[in-house]
Amino acid sequence: MPAERKGEEKERTRKIFQVFLFALTLGMLVYFCISGNNLAVLVQSLPGINLFWILCAAASVALNWGMDSLILHTLIFHSSGGRYRFGSAFRVTMVGQYFNSITPYALAGQPMQFLALTRQGISSGAAVSTLVSKFLAYQTSMTVYSLLVILVKYPFFRSRIQGFMALAFVGFLYQAAVVIALFLFSYSPGFTTKIIHGAVWLLTRAHLVKNPEETGEKVRGQLQFYLENNRAIQGKWLLRVKIYAFTFLQLTALFLVPFFIYKAFHNPGAPVFDMIAAQSFVTMISGYTPLPGAAGAAEGSFLVIFQMFFAPEVIQRAMLLWRLITYYSCIVVGAFFAAPERRAGKKAAPRAGRAPSVPQPETETEQAVNSGGIKHE
Numbered sequence: 355m356p357a358e359r360k361g362e363e364k365e366r367t368r369k370i371f372q373v374f375l376f377a378l379t380l381g382m383l384v385y386f387c388i389s390g391n392n393l394a395v396l397v398q399s400l401p402g403i404n405l406f407w408i409l410c411a412a413a414s415v416a417l418n419w420g421m422d423s424l425i426l427h428t429l430i431f432h433s434s435g436g437r438y439r440f441g442s443a444f445r446v447t448m449v450g451q452y453f454n455s456i457t458p459y460a461l462a463g464q465p466m467q468f469l470a471l472t473r474q475g476i477s478s479g480a481a482v483s484t485l486v487s488k489f490l491a492y493q494t495s496m497t498v499y500s501l502l503v504i505l506v507k508y509p510f511f512r513s514r515i516q517g518f519m520a521l522a523f524v525g526f527l528y529q530a531a532v533v534i535a536l537f538l539f540s541y542s543p544g545f546t547t548k549i550i551h552g553a554v555w556l557l558t559r560a561h562l563v564k565n566p567e568e569t570g571e572k573v574r575g576q577l578q579f580y581l582e583n584n585r586a587i588q589g590k591w592l593l594r595v596k597i598y599a600f601t602f603l604q605l606t607a608l609f610l611v612p613f614f615i616y617k618a619f620h621n622p623g624a625p626v627f628d629m630i631a632a633q634s635f636v637t638m639i640s641g642y643t644p645l646p647g648a649a650g651a652a653e654g655s656f657l658v659i660f661q662m663f664f665a666p667e668v669i670q671r672a673m674l675l676w677r678l679i680t681y682y683s684c685i686v687v688g689a690f691f692a693a694p695e696r697r698a699g700k701k702a703a704p705r706a707g708r709a710p711s712v713p714q715p716e717t718e719t720e721q722a723v724n725s726g727g728i729k730h731e
Contacts, residue, residue, distance in 0.1 A: 372693040378456065379689040386682055392674050399671040407618035411679050414607045414614065419687075421604035423447040425488055425597055430471070432593060433480040445691045446470045452688025455681060456646050464489065466692075473695055487597075490536045495601040497529040500638050507631040514662050521655070525638030609633040611680055612656075615672050616663055624663050632659045647681050 387393035427443035449470045454463035464485050471481035504526060511522075558566040613629040639655040640648035656673045664672050 375452075375689055375692050379685055382456070382685055383682065386678070395671055396674055396678070399668075399675075402619070403675075404618045404620060407614045408675070408679075411611045411614035411618070411675075412683070414610045415679055415683055417607040418604050419444070419447055419451065421600050421607065422450075425491070425600045425604070426484065428593070428596060428600070429484040429487055430476060430480065432590075433483045438476075442474050445695070446474070448684075448688045448691040451684040452692040455684045455688065458645055469694060486536070490533070491597045491601050492604075493529060493533045493536060495598060495605060496637070497526070497533050499602070499605055500526045500529060500634055503631040503634045507628065510628065511631070511635065511659075515659065521639045522635045525635075525641055528641060529638065605634075606630065608680065609637075612660060612663075612672070612676055615675050615679075618675070619664070619668050619672065621663075621665075629660075629663060632662070635659055652681070653677060 423440060423444040423446075426446055427438060427440050430438045430443065446467050450463040450467045453466045454460035457463070467485055468478070468481050471484070472478055476484075500522075504522065554566050609630040610626070610633075612633050613624070613626050616624060616629065636652065636655045636659055640652040643649075643651035645651070653673055656676060657669060660672065661669055
């Protein structure tokens with residue numbers, strides 16, 4: 355097939371995918387508006403809401419995105435040793451936010467971020483290294499955050515929510531199990547190699563991988579790069595402190611949103627730490643729900659836990675505002691970045707003193723092989 359015709363077909367596929375994403379985004383927004391007359395309830399609430407605090411809630415979500423991008427930018431710059439713009443990191447962040455929001459267990463977020471990074475010219479080894487390191491930092495921080503909240507605030511919540519704390523403990527155990535699995539991936543090459551063999555076999559059976567033997571070798575080479583880069587990160591304490599500090603700030607910004615909504619309804623100052631703790635419980639409980647955006651569990655746990663703070667006549671409206679600001683905003687904003695961008699022509703140049711990067715492919719075929727032989731398009 356002539357290269358020009360092949361390029362036209364790829365561009366047509368890209369446009370079709372964009373239309374699909376737009377239709378999906380519009381459909382989810384329409385569903386939110388008509389389900390339970392949510393839009394009418396919110397419109398009726400507007401005259402009594404303090405806009406300043408709503409803007410603070412929106413700014414907290416934006417700060418969450420910004421910190422996520424900063425973490426990604428820091429890790430990519432370290433692993434690739436080349437120039438990497440913050441705007442590129444923000445695009446990858448919003449790709450993850452979008453696909454995390456529309457898929458069960460947020461399963462598509464990281465694969466789509468991997469695709470976005472490789473299209474920006476980042477080697478597949480550096481992309482995997484970055485995403486796994488970032489996810490490990492997030493899950494570890496979330497587990498520690500949750501443990502501190504349980505230890506400090508357990509008596510407070512136990513006295514107000516009968517029997518509901520068991521769900522929080524299940525959520526905590528789920529977070530801890532994910533962290534243990536990630537540590538096994540990072541520090542047990544034998545365990546990880548078995549996972550790779552299984553993944554390559556499944557992808558081959560699904561006809562998504564060509565040449566499974568060659569693919570396995572390439573992926574194992576990228577795994578070795580990841581392990582070497584992970585060891586390099588472990589030895590850089592300043593980098594680790596920065597990543598975990600950014601992650602704790604990211605989580606705190608997200609957990610502050612219900613407090614700002616509480617203030618928007620002209621309520622007196624409830625203890626901000628109690629509300630941060632309450633939101634961390636909501637996140638723990640809804641984290642293991644196998645539906646896009648933890649639908650149902652997120653709303654239900656918010657209504658049950660935050661009834662301690664909000665008056666009965668406003669808690670439904672508060673929940674809708676919280677859901678709109680923290681969840682649907684990710685879908686609306688992320689939709690502008692979700693479609694795959696065109697491949698970057700120039701790769702990041704390595705610097706002396708940085709972790710060595712995998713040689714960058716120059717052709718379409720080499721790029722497919724370097725990313726594991728997966729047919730992205």
